Every structure is written in C-alpha cells, then in structure tokens.
Amino acid sequence: MRGARLGVAGVPWLLVPAALGTALVALPVVAMALTVEWSQFWSLVTSEPSRDALWLSLRTATVSTLLCLVLGVPLALVLARSHGRAATLLRSVVLLPLVLPPVVGGIALLQAFGRRGLLGGSFTALGVDIAFTTTAVVIAQTFVAMPFLVLSLEGALRSTGTRFEDVAATLGAAPSLTLRRVTLPLALPGLVSGTILAFARCLGEFGATITFAGSLQGTTRTLPLEIYLQREGDPRAAVALSLVLVAVAVLVIGLTRARRSSLTAGTP
Amino acid sequence: MSARWARTRSYAVRAGAAVTGLTLLVACSGPASSGEGAATTSADTTLTVFAAASLQTPFEAIGAAFEEANPGTTVRFGFGGSSGLVAQLTEGAPADVLATANEATMTTAESAGLLAGTPRPFATNVLQIAVPADNPRRVDALADLADPATKVVLCAPAVPCGAASLAVEKAAGIDITPVSEEQSVTDVLGKVRSGEADAGLVYVTDVRGAGDSVRGIDFPEAAKAVNTYPIATLKGSENASFAIKFVAAVTSPDGQRVLRDAGFSPATP
Numbered sequence: 055m056r057g058a059r060l061g062v063a064g065v066p067w068l069l070v071p072a073a074l075g076t077a078l079v080a081l082p083v084v085a086m087a088l089t090v091e092w093s094q095f096w097s098l099v100t101s102e103p104s105r106d107a108l109w110l111s112l113r114t115a116t117v118s119t120l121l122c123l124v125l126g127v128p129l130a131l132v133l134a135r136s137h138g139r140a141a142t143l144l145r146s147v148v149l150l151p152l153v154l155p156p157v158v159g160g161i162a163l164l165q166a167f168g169r170r171g172l173l174g175g176s177f178t179a180l181g182v183d184i185a186f187t188t189t190a191v192v193i194a195q196t197f198v199a200m201p202f203l204v205l206s207l208e209g210a211l212r213s214t215g216t217r218f219e220d221v222a223a224t225l226g227a228a229p230s231l232t233l234r235r236v237t238l239p240l241a242l243p244g245l246v247s248g249t250i251l252a253f254a255r256c257l258g259e260f261g262a263t264i265t266f267a268g269s270l271q272g273t274t275r276t277l278p279l280e281i282y283l284q285r286e287g288d289p290r291a292a293v294a295l296s297l298v299l300v301a302v303a304v305l306v307i308g309l310t311r312a313r314r315s316s317l318t319a320g321t322p
Numbered sequence: 323m324s325a326r327w328a329r330t331r332s333y334a335v336r337a338g339a340a341v342t343g344l345t346l347l348v349a350c351s352g353p354a355s356s357g358e359g360a361a362t363t364s365a366d367t368t369l370t371v372f373a374a375a376s377l378q379t380p381f382e383a384i385g386a387a388f389e390e391a392n393p394g395t396t397v398r399f400g401f402g403g404s405s406g407l408v409a410q411l412t413e414g415a416p417a418d419v420l421a422t423a424n425e426a427t428m429t430t431a432e433s434a435g436l437l438a439g440t441p442r443p444f445a446t447n448v449l450q451i452a453v454p455a456d457n458p459r460r461v462d463a464l465a466d467l468a469d470p471a472t473k474v475v476l477c478a479p480a481v482p483c484g485a486a487s488l489a490v491e492k493a494a495g496i497d498i499t500p501v502s503e504e505q506s507v508t509d510v511l512g513k514v515r516s517g518e519a520d521a522g523l524v525y526v527t528d529v530r531g532a533g534d535s536v537r538g539i540d541f542p543e544a545a546k547a548v549n550t551y552p553i554a555t556l557k558g559s560e561n562a563s564f565a566i567k568f569v570a571a572v573t574s575p576d577g578q579r580v581l582r583d584a585g586f587s588p589a590t591p
Binding site: 164168169170185186264267268269270271274275282283284286287288 | 403405473475478480481500501502503504505509513516517518519
C-alpha cells in the first residue's frame with residue numbers, strides 16, 4: 055500500500071487546474087444533494103411512477119448489458135486480432151455510437167427499425183412491433199453502450215498480446231480452449247470494467263430512448279426519462295430522482311474499482 | 323474558418339469565465355457575477371422577445387415587419403417551452419417582452435415579479451388530431467383514438483398539452499390509452515410525422531406548420547380546452563417604450579392577421 059499523497063509530477067501549479075476540474079464535476083452534484091428536500095425524499099423516490107421507472111431501468115439495463123456481452127465480446131476479439139484497413143474501418147463503425155449524439159442514434163434506429171424504416175416492414179410482416187415497446191428501449195441501450203464494452207475489452211486484449219496464446223497452441227490446446235482458458239482470463243479486468251461501464255451507460259441512456267422508444271410509464275419510461283418529465287411537473291421529484299441515479303453511478307464506480315483492484319492483485 | 327475559430331474561442335473564454343466564477347464561488351462562496359451580457363454598444367436598439375415555441379413562425383414575421391417600421395431596431399427572439407422561458411427569466415436572463423403559451427406560466431412570471439405591465443391575451447390555440455398524411459387507421463373523430471388497435475401518442479399529463487388532452491378526453495367521455503406520453507407537442511408531432519404513431523393530439527398551429535407530412539382533423543370537443551396566449555412587457559427591459567410598441571404590433575390588426583394565418587384564433591371571440 056502506497057502512502058496517500060496527491061502527486062503533481064514536480065509541477066506544483068498543476069494542482070490549481072486540477073482542483074478546478076474537480077470542483078467543476080463535484081460542485082453540481084454536491085449542490086444537488088444540498089438542495090434536495092430530504093424530508094420528502096423517500097416519498098418522492100418511492101412514488102409509483104418513480105418505482106416503475108427505476109425497476110424498468112434496472113431490468114432493461116441488465117438485458118442490454120447481456121446483449122452487449124453476447125455481441126461485443128466476439129466483436130472485440132475480432133478487432134483485437136485484426137490488422138489493416140478493414141480492421142480500422144470496422145472499428146470506426148463499431149465505435150460510432152460513442153461519438154454520435156444519442157438523439158442522432160435514436161433517429162438512425164428509427165430509420166432502420168421504425169414502422170416505416172428499412173427493416174420495419176419486415177418486422178411488421180412477422181407480427182413483431184418494435185416501436186413503443188420495451189424491446190425498443192433495449193435496442194437503444196445496446197446501441198449506445200456496446201462500444202464501451204468493445205473498446206475496453208479490445209484494449210485489454212491488445213495489451214496482453216498473443217504470446218500466451220501462441221504458447222498454449224504449441225502445447226496442443228485447441229483454439230476454443232485457448233480462448234476460454236487463456237485469452238479471456240487474461241483480459242478479464244478489461245472485460246469486467248467494460249461490462250460495468252456498459253451497464254452504467256445503459257442506465258443513463260436518454261436521447262436514443264426518447265427518440266426511438268417513446269415514453270410510457272412501466273413500458274418505455276426509464277429513470278432518466280422520468281427525471282426529465284418530472285422536471286416539468288414536480289422539480290423536487292426530479293432532483294430527488296437524479297440523486298438516486300447519482301447514487302447508482304457512485305456504486306458502479308466503486309464496484310469497478312473494487313473489482314479491478316481484486317483482479318489485478320497478485321499480477322505484477 | 324477564422325470566424326468559426328473566433329466563435330470557438332469565445333465559447334472557450336465564456337467557459338473559462340464560468341470556471342473562474344466557480345473559483346470565486348469556492349473561494350468565498352459569494353455570488354459570482356460576470357460582466358457578460360447583452361451589451362449593445364451601438365446606437366441601435368435591440369429588443370429581446372422570449373416567446374413560446376409555437377409562436378416562432380408568426381412572431382418572426384411580426385418581428386421582421388417591426389424592424390422595417392422602426393429603422394435601427396433589431397428584434398431578437400428566444401423561443402422555447404413557456405415554463406423554461408420563465409425559469410430563465412427568473413434566473414436573470416435579459417429580455418424585454420414575454421409571450422407564453424398558457425396563462426398559468428404567465429401567472430408564474432407575474433408572481434415572480436418579472437412583469438412591467440399587465441399581461442394581455444392576444445391569441446388562442448386549440449387541439450387537433452394529427453395523423454400521418456396517408457391516415458392509415460382512417461381516423462376522423464376523437465372517439466377513433468380510443469380504438470386499442472390505433473397507436474396514439476399524447477403529451478404527458480404533466481405538460482400543458484397533456485393537460486389539454488386529458489380535458490378533451492373527459493369532455494368526450496372517452497378513455498385513450500396512448501402508446502407513449504411525450505414531453506412536448508413537437509415530440510408528439512415527430513412520432514406522427516415519421517409514421518411511428520397512427521394519431522396524436524397536438525395544436526392546430528403545429529399541424530399547420532408541419533406541412534404535407536401530417537394531416538389535421540378538427541373535433542368539436544377541442545373547444546373544451548382552449549389555450550390562451552398572453553403577452554407582457556418585462557421589468558428588466560431597458561427599452562420599455564419599444565417593448566410596449568412590440569406588444570402593440572402583436573395585438574394590431576396586422577399582427578393578428580399573421581397569427582391567424584399561422585392557425586391561431588383571436589383571443590376574444
């Protein structure tokens with residue numbers, strides 16, 4: 055355990071912008087905690103619409119994160135082991151939602167899966183309606199969150215390299231065994247932090263959801279949408295619910311840190 | 323290129339000013355005031371009008387005519403949700419005139435001590451059924467929206483257009499189960515326009531402004547939820563005489579004609 059000390063890399067004045075940066079992020083959150091009406095906090099966050107929104111958020115974020123894992127892990131593997139123009143192009147496409155405003159993502163999803171979108175007609179023919187359903191929320195969340203998982207895992211895979219895989223192969227391990235016993239365990243810290251990041255991004259998803267899925271209590275109105283709506287009707291409830299989301303975020307960050315230190319413990 | 327750079331730099335400077343303000347706030351926890359604002363150094367008068375988003379088209383036309391009638395005057399608009407505009411004014415946004423989409427928000431502004439004059443109603447707006455141009459569910463009356471097979475999008479009851487929707491439902495004695503309750507009229511219109519929804523309730527003026535992609539259907543129960551738009555001059559105005567002139571322009575026959583062309587009805591029928 056190293057001593058608790060703030061390093062300034064020998065440049066003391068760096069502390070000033072660093073402190074300002076911290077204040078910029080921390081002050082608004084602290085202000086929110088100070089202005090919330092604690093006496094009514096519990097009743098505000100446990101009202102029926104609030105509970106519905108929280109429960110829907112947790113459910114959809116869980117499903118979306120699983121979907122991110124199913125699709126994102128293979129994608130990260132492909133990206134980490136590919137080179138050249140095709141890999142660069144694929145990476146740019148996969149990471150696109152990371153740089154797109156979520157509302158643009160929502161519009162793009164509508165053009166693809168909407169009733170009058172590219173694929174919407176085929177879905178309607180199959181009797182599947184996506185618009186205004188919880189499925190639409192999950193699609194929107196997966197769309198925006200997957201790059202976080204892919205980016206994080208690909209970084210981990212690239213930094214561990216292929217040496218151990220080569221050794222496993224020379225020892226006669228089949229590629230699938232190598233993947234299971236060597237590649238993924240080595241990249242586990244990246245996988246875990248990527249998963250947690252993706253989950254957090256799913257929880258916070260707003261723009262794509264409101265554009266693509268709509269907003270209905272219990273079906274598509276997730277916590278961020280409920281907060282945005284409450285801002286109009288009952289601003290105190292909006293602040294109280296925001297604080298709930300902050301608490302969840304803090305929990306997620308804490309979880310990432312704890313997992314990471316326990317995972318990296320023992321490795322040099 | 324250089325103009326864009328200058329703009330970027332000005333954003334950076336403002337953000338920097340905000341951070342500096344933050345420093346002061348942290349250091350002495352006193353109110354941080356910055357010297358930024360609408361400083362008009364030229365002899366020209368700039369009038370700032372905060373108005374409900376639905377007024378954009380007619381007010382821009384009235385503003386252009388006002389500028390022409392009063393050389394040297396520039397009218398700047400801030401369009402947005404009425405409650406958001408009042409919140410901005412309460413926090414000190416500089417403006418000369420306020421026009422809201424309902425009387426409740428104007429009352430909020432009045433009780434916050436923002437108004438210089440008495441609010442005057444100048445227009446009304448009613449709901450209309452909006453359907454995609456091809457009207458796939460063949461909707462032609464409000465009762466059709468109660469059909470569960472019809473995907474209806476409404477405003478959430480917490481926002482003014484949602485309250486109005488509830489009022490007409492009650493007046494018609496029907497119960498609409500929407501597939502989505504949106505944040506604003508524009509969101510409802512967007513869902514109808516893209517064909518995601520089969521029908522929605524929005525204001526007549528919204529349908530008028532949406533062009534050919536959306537068709538509007540009148541219904542008698544709309545008369546049960548008439549939205550009155552009031553306008554008032556603001557206490558913070560530095561051009562009080564021009565502010566009063568602008569209000570007069572809106573209520574003048576010419577102004578009323580522009581509003582009527584946009585789909586609004588007169589305030590006192």
